[in-house]
Amino acid sequence: MKRLVVIAAGLSQPSSTRLLADRLAAAAAREIGTGTEVRVVELRDHAHDITDHLLTGFPAPELKDVLDAVAAADGVIAVSPIFNASYSGLFKSFFDVLGDDVLTDKPVLLGATGGTARHSLALEHALRPMFTYLHAVVAPTSVFAATEDWAGGGDATLHRRIDRAGRELADLVGRRESPVVADPFALTTTFDALLSGQGRAVTNDLRL
Amino acid sequence: MQFGVFTVGDVTQDPTTGRVPTDAERVKAMVTIALKAEEVGLDVFALGEHHNPPFVPSSPTTMLGWIAAKTSRLQLSTATTLITTNDPVKIAEDYAMLQHLADGRVDLMMGRGNTGPVYPWFGQDIRNGIALAVENYALLRRLWREDVVDWEGKFRTPLQGFTATPRPLDGVPPFVWHGSIRSPEIAEQAAYYGDGFFANHIFWPKEHTQRMIGLYRQRFEHYGHGGADQAIVGLGGQVFMRKNSQDAKREFRPYFDNAPVYGHGPSMEDFTAQTPLTVGSPQEVIDRTLSFREYVGDYQRQLFLLDHAGLPLKTVLEQLDILGEEVVPVLRKEFAVGRPAHVPDAPTHASLKAAQTEKVDA
Numbered sequence: 001m002k003r004l005v006v007i008a009a010g011l012s013q014p015s016s017t018r019l020l021a022d023r024l025a026a027a028a029a030r031e032i033g034t035g036t037e038v039r040v041v042e043l044r045d046h047a048h049d050i051t052d053h054l055l056t057g058f059p060a061p062e063l064k065d066v067l068d069a070v071a072a073a074d075g076v077i078a079v080s081p082i083f084n085a086s087y088s089g090l091f092k093s094f095f096d097v098l099g100d101d102v103l104t105d106k107p108v109l110l111g112a113t114g115g116t117a118r119h120s121l122a123l124e125h126a127l128r129p130m131f132t133y134l135h136a137v138v139a140p141t142s143v144f145a146a147t148e149d150w151a152g153g154g155d156a157t158l159h160r161r162i163d164r165a166g167r168e169l170a171d172l173v174g175r176r177e178s179p180v181v182a183d184p185f186a187l188t189t190t191f192d193a194l195l196s197g198q199g200r201a202v203t204n205d206l207r208l
Numbered sequence: 209m210q211f212g213v214f215t216v217g218d219v220t221q222d223p224t225t226g227r228v229p230t231d232a233e234r235v236k237a238m239v240t241i242a243l244k245a246e247e248v249g250l251d252v253f254a255l256g257e258h259h260n261p262p263f264v265p266s267s268p269t270t271m272l273g274w275i276a277a278k279t280s281r282l283q284l285s286t287a288t289t290l291i292t293t294n295d296p297v298k299i300a301e302d303y304a305m306l307q308h309l310a311d312g313r314v315d316l317m318m319g320r321g322n323t324g325p326v327y328p329w330f331g332q333d334i335r336n337g338i339a340l341a342v343e344n345y346a347l348l349r350r351l352w353r354e355d356v357v358d359w360e361g362k363f364r365t366p367l368q369g370f371t372a373t374p375r376p377l378d379g380v381p382p383f384v385w386h387g388s389i390r391s392p393e394i395a396e397q398a399a400y401y402g403d404g405f406f407a408n409h410i411f412w413p414k415e416h417t418q419r420m421i422g423l424y425r426q427r428f429e430h431y432g433h434g435g436a437d438q439a440i441v442g443l444g445g446q447v448f449m450r451k452n453s454q455d456a457k458r459e460f461r462p463y464f465d466n467a468p469v470y471g472h473g474p475s476m477e478d479f480t481a482q483t484p485l486t487v488g489s490p491q492e493v494i495d496r497t498l499s500f501r502e503y504v505g506d507y508q509r510q511l512f513l514l515d516h517a518g519l520p521l522k523t524v525l526e527q528l529d530i531l532g533e534e535v536v537p538v539l540r541k542e543f544a545v546g547r548p549a550h551v552p553d554a555p556t557h558a559s560l561k562a563a564q565t566e567k568v569d570a
Contacts, residue, residue, distance in 0.1 A: 055473035058413055060482060185419040187392040187427070191400040194342045194393060197362060 002032050002173055005066075005073040006040040009080040009091035010113070017113045018042060020145045020162075021079040024111050027166025028077065032173055039073075041066050043090050050090065053097040063097075071102045071181045075173040076136075078127070079111035082119040086126040087112070095130065099184075103136040106179065107172035109165055110142035120144035139168040209543050210554050211536045212252025213245050213528070214287040214444060214511040217265035220518035223466040228518075234264050235271070237521040241514075242275045244525050246282040248532025254285035254317065254511055259293075259326050262468075269302040276310035283556070284310055287406075287444075287511065288319025288387045291348070292340040293330035295364060299344075300351035300372040307377040312557025317385040317406050317442075318345060320394075332363070338393050339363075345384075345397065352381035380564055383555040385442055385509075388420065395420050399427030404440035404554065407504070409484050410513055411469055417443065417484075418503045425505065438552055442509035443500055446485045449530045453488040459523075460487045467517035490534040497535075498542055506547045508554035510539070 006025045010017030021040060029036040043050065049063035059067055070076060080091035095103075110127045114120070123142040131138045143165050149158040217238055221228045229237065242253040253275065257268050265271060272284045284306070289299060299316075307314045320337045321327075327334045343361045350357050351372040360366040376382070385404035388394035389412055398405040405424040407417040421441055428439035448463075450456035457476065464476045464487070479485055486496040497510065512531065515524040553559070 052473040052478075056411065056470050056479075058416075058482075060474065060478060184390065185392055185416075185423060187396055187423060189393065189396075191342075191396050194338070194397070195346060197339060197343075 001035050001037055002074040002178070003037045003069075003072065004028060004032070004039070004075050004077060004173075005070050006038060006077040007043060007070070007079065007091075007094065008040060009043045009088050009094070011044055011081065011088070011090070013044070015081075015113075016145065016147070016150060017079050017081050017111075019150070020111050020113055020143065021077060023162050024077050024079065024109060024143060024165060024169075027162050028075065028109060028169045028173075029166075031167050031170030032075075039069055041069075043094050046094075047090055050093050050097060054093060059097065067098060067102075068181070070098060072179060073106070074176065074178050075107040075109070075169050076103070077109045077111065077169070078131070079113070080127065082112050082114040082122045085119065085122055087122070087130070092130075095134070101135070101182075103131065103134040105176070106136050107139065107169055107176065108136040109139045109169040111144070111165075112142070113145050115147050117144065117146045117148075120146070137172055139165055139172060141165040141168050209507070209540065210251040210283065210509045211531075211539060212250045212254060212283070212285075212509070212511050213241065213514055213531075214252075214254035214256070214285075215241065215265075215513070215515050216256040216287075217258065217263050218468060218516050219262040219264060220468060220516065221466075222518040222520055223462045225520075231264050233521075237515070237524070238265070239271060239275055239278075240521060241524055241528065242282065243278055244528045245532075246279045248528050250282070250528075250532060250536065252283045252285055252509065252511060254287035256287050257290050257294075257321075258323075259290075259329065260323060269306045272306055272314070273309050276306065276313065279313075281313075283313050283315065285315045285385075286317050287408075288317045288321075290321045290326075291318040291344050292320045292334075292337055293327055293332050294344075296344040296348040297351060297364075297367075297370075297372060300348055301374075303382055304352065304372065304374050304376050307382055307557070308374060312377050312380075312561075314557070315383040315385065315555075317387045317404075319387045320391075336363070338391065341394065342397060345386075349381070349401070352376050377557065378561050378564075380557060380560045382557075383560060385440070390416050390420065392420070392423055395424040396427055399424050399433075399439070400431055402428065402431065402433035404442060404508070406442035406509070406511075407444065409444040409500075410446040411483060413482055414484055414500075414503060421504045434552075435550070437505055437548070438550060440552070440554060441504055441507035442511065442554070443504065443507060444484075444511050444513060445497060445500070446483075446513045447493045447497075447527075447531075448487045448514075449490050449493055449527060449535070451489065453492060456487050456489065463517040463519055471517075490530055493535055494538050494542070497539055501543065506543070506551045508552070 008018045008021040049060045053059045080087040324334045385406040386398040387406040425436035425439045429436040448460040514527045
């Protein structure tokens with residue numbers, strides 16, 4: 001069984017960001033196949049815990065549960081409102097507290113919402129580079145929805161893009177084994193290797 | 209089992225008065241706390257080491273030497289000694305000197321230090337933290353155990369025919385603990401040498417402590433130093449007490465809310481649930497502390513953090529009175545209940561000297 005975790009960073013309730021996230025999740029789950037487990041996380045519900053984690057260095061239990069779910073997911077759908085030509089601060093903060101390497105080789109589908117289509121390229125110049133930096137495998141199609149896209153009787157462009165993006169994520173998920181989550185407390189070297197300078201000689205992992 | 213206090217020596221504004229102690233006041237407050245610890249019957253005073261404001265204790269053996277002269281029973285320790293940025297030669301000499309002055313009442317806790325800019329001030333790089341801890345400590349051990357050392361490594365000038373002086377008291381090096389929050393390599397290092405392992409056990413979820421101690425115990429047995437339940441474990445803890453629980457919470461809350469490290473973040477109630485912090489009555493502190501044993505097993509040393517976040521000296525001394533009069537006597541009694549006879553006490557100079565004599569006689 002494949003597991004999708006959907007991260008929606010919309011702030012209003014109901015939010016168009018959540019609406020787009022749900023549509024993307026439905027399209028991807030349909031393509032991956034029956035039994036796909038979808039968990040939708042509204043970051044608004046964890047906003048305080050995310051800030052606390054930035055300050056204390058560890059997640060409260062409910063946030064830890066979300067972070068663990070992302071780590072164990074076969075694919076992630078990440079949707080942010082566009083604020084000031086970029087992702088929202090809450091969206092960024094969530095990915096800032098996600099552990100190192102959690103998104104490495106993980107299929108990710110990007111979505112964003114905004115008032116007008118003028119903001120659509122923020123997906124490509126803000127969201128996509130961040131996920132590339134995190135070594136995620138980002139689906140080629142990302143989906144932007146502006147207010148007018150939700151108007152009845154509009155063209156079917158949004159619908160088609162959602163379906164295509166869902167197919168692409170399903171394809172990336174289908175080509176991978178489910179992730180094995182590393183235990184941060186596992187000893188991965190021996191003391192003899194450490195003594196001879198061969199174990200973790202230089203590291204950017206600065207935890208104490 | 210040993211009980212004591214440890215301090216990081218932060219200079220922090222008292223949020224209730226706006227007052228910031230001078231460095232002089234903070235230094236004198238720290239030694240006053242140490243003397244009070246002995247007076248109220250505690251066993252250990254452990255001192256942090258920092259080389260950046262807002263912390264004052266940059267010269268631990270100077271302070272511990274002063275305390276040694278004014279006390280007769282108190283065990284003097286560190287929390288932690290920077291094994292990464294200090295020259296191991298200087299650690300060997302400073303603490304051997306302290307051993308002589310303190311008649312052996314000295315042990316050390318090694319730590320790496322998490323402040324990146326400090327490393328280059330001492331010619332090092334934080335990304336080498338683990339490697340520095342491993343190489344420097346291996347040299348330190350030799351300097352205490354071998355009269356003449358030839359040595360070459362990666363991080364300091366080679367040594368040819370070098371003798372660290374003075375030699376350790378009675379030829380017995382100080383006992384060493386290794387402290388780490390979540391680096392399994394350091395638990396492994398402590399286990400390899402049969403040294404102690406200290407989990408700071410403050411500001412972080414207890415699961416970190418549980419996992420690290422579990423690994424250390426397992427590896428201690430693997431390296432043949434004894435059973436897993438005979439490994440030498442120390443824990444930190446953070447408490448604030450008043451006779452009535454609500455009074456404790458009311459008084460400590462402004463210090464909590466504005467504290468360095470966790471202030472302006474989670475509520476005191478959330479942080480109490482998520483970390484070993486206990487704010488309440490002496491009985492609540494007793495109950496919480498006794499529960500530590502449920503997830504680390506019987507252990508050897510419990511240190512409390514009492515004097516941070518701008519708490520005034522008078523308040524800290526009151527905390528020490530409560531700790532010494534109402535809390536620790538009960539903890540001593542209760543921790544002894546059900547403790548297997550084969551679980552050792554924390555090593556002291558006397559016990560290490562006796563063990564060495566035994567080895568020579570055999």
